[in-house]
Amino acid sequence: MLNATSKCPHGKCDGSGMMWLRNPETLETKAQYCTCREQKLQNKRLAFANIPKEFSSLTIKSFDSEIYKNKEDVMRARIAKKQAVKYVNSFEEEFESIGKGLYFYSATKGSGKTRLAVSIGNAILSTKHKQVKFVTSLDILKEIKNTYNRESKYTESQLIESINGVQILIVDDIGVEQPTPWVNEILFSIFDTRMKYNRVTIFTSNCSVENLKHDDRLRSRIFKMAIPVEMPEEDIREKQSKDQNREMQDLLLAE
């Protein structure tokens, strides 16, 4: 390795991800990818994904469908978890090529929707090395509004283009925004383009697609691009933090 420096974690390249090798007989040099290259790419993908810290290490496996009190909710959670596993396992063969996402919904906040959607994103990011991005629908709209500001670095169309370039987009909390004509138009244009290019979008929402207050055009677009998954109607955040505290107490009391 002609260009090995300490900048490479393996001491094989100069930190650029390319190794230069010289053939001892012909003295010809040739370039080859270093093993640090894939790690760097993966770190970039992770930073880009913007997944909230509290969710960044969550897996589908650790999604606890038995935590819910209500029997019906346990059933819903089990089915949702099963669907999430199947979705990830056959993502490349079945869903990615046709740009089909998922739509997790239930009226109750804190029922595990975001958690499961993000876990799917984490799985696709870590095992399939795809580009994933997490945003709330309010974030999208806020950022687009920011581009109307004169000092903005980007134009509206540049921002929309960058959203549409993302392979797998997780849109959290769709439906909380006021469905003004402008909101309908912007979201329609984003989702319509994503569908045209078979980009996958995963949604979470406090209401079913039928009950979204947006216009018919937008609703029918969302219907086409995502499979609805009903989630439990139980807030488990408090229960989860209680469980965590109990575990910590056990730890503190352990001899």
Ligand SMILES: [Zn+2]
């Ligand atoms: Zn290297």
